[in-house]
Amino acid sequence: MGDACFDDLQYVESLEAPAQRNRSLPIGLRKQTRKVRSMLVLFAFGIVLLALGSYTLRYIPIFDIATVKAAAEGGINVVPSQIATLLGELHATSLFALDPRQLERELESFAVVAKAQVKRILPSTVSVKLTMESPGMLIAAVDTADVVKGIFLVKQDEMIEMPFNDFLLFGNKVFVVQVSPAYADHLVKYGLDHGIQEVVRLANDMGIDEDGNYNLITKIKYDNNSNDNFGRMVLYLPSCNAQLWIREPVSVSRLHEAVRLIESEHDRDRTRNIALKGELRYDLYANSLVSRQ
Incomplete structure (x- = not known):
């Protein structure tokens, strides 16, 4: 009996120990703990209410998208047709169902x-600002039949196909x-090689006239056998009845x-140019310009 009473006493003491330890905490700390617990409960309750509120607002007709304002600036100031179609699909969608960040990623x-x-x-309005x-x-x-099979924009050293209307x-x-x-497919698959990078550099730095147009060089062709070396770049200057061939990297100033x-x-010898049946051909090298006709 004595042993049984001792065990019961020890068990009761172990149950009461946590409560005693809790009561031993400073009063200020106990109040702070209760305050933190209350704030967490209120925070969780607020999140639930916010989620429910947002979900409910999606079904209120006044918040259905009625107007989409889109503006473009930069390279062009017109919203492309494909983007206009995409934005048009937003009409009648709830403003609260729209994720602005997701739409931005889709547009980009x-x-x-x-x-x-x-x-x-x-x-009920969505505002879209596009930097082109x-x-x-x-x-x-x-x-070889002069049929355009694709138009590509060089973006962050990658070739990205774009619609012809754009x-x-x-x-x-x-x-x-x-x-x-074939060479375009190679560039899309493997990225820009050294040769086309040189062509991009030269073309980007050629500059435009005071009217914003390229009035001398109307067309550039570049041939390469899918290797990393510089191929053959041909610039067409119809106003001068001439072609300029480049077979090695040259500086922009030299071009x-x-x-x-x-x-x-x-301009000095227009008669000579008229008498020729074909275009004049010039070969440009790093240190010389050679007339072939």
Whole structure:
């Protein structure tokens, strides 16, 4: 019996020990603990109410999207048709069902869009601001029959295909470098090689006239056998009845100087140019400009 009473006493003491330890905490600390617990409960309750409120607001007709305001700036100031169609699908969708960040990412997936900003304006308006790419050049895949198979924009050293209608929005304010479809596929798959990077550099730095147009060089062709070396770059200058061939990397200043020399020679001897049946051909090297005709 004595042993049994001792065990019972020890068991009761072990049960009471935590309560005694809790009571031994300072009064201020116990109040602070209760306050933190209360705040956590209120915070969780607030999140639940917010979620329920947001979900409920989706079904109130006054918050259905009625107006989408879209503006474009940068390389072009017109919203491309594909983007306009996408934004048009937002109508009648609840403003609270729209995720602005997700829509921004979707818009920035378009080749011509550099940055997108989306804002919700109560009760039923979405504002979209697009910063468009301002490329110095585009790449066109053109076959031997001069049929365009694709238009590509160089974005962060990658070739991204763009709709032909988007290409037309740039007008003649951007160089178009023509390559073969096979070479274009190679660039899309493996990235820009050294040769096309040199072409991009030259084309981007050629500059435009006071009207914002390229009035001398109307077309650029680039041939490469899918290797990393510089291939053959041909610049067409129809106003000078000439072609400028480049087979090795040259500086931008050297290219500008060569174009000025070709234009000057054409102006000095127009009779010679008219008498020729074909175009004049010039070969540009790092240290020389050679006339082939």
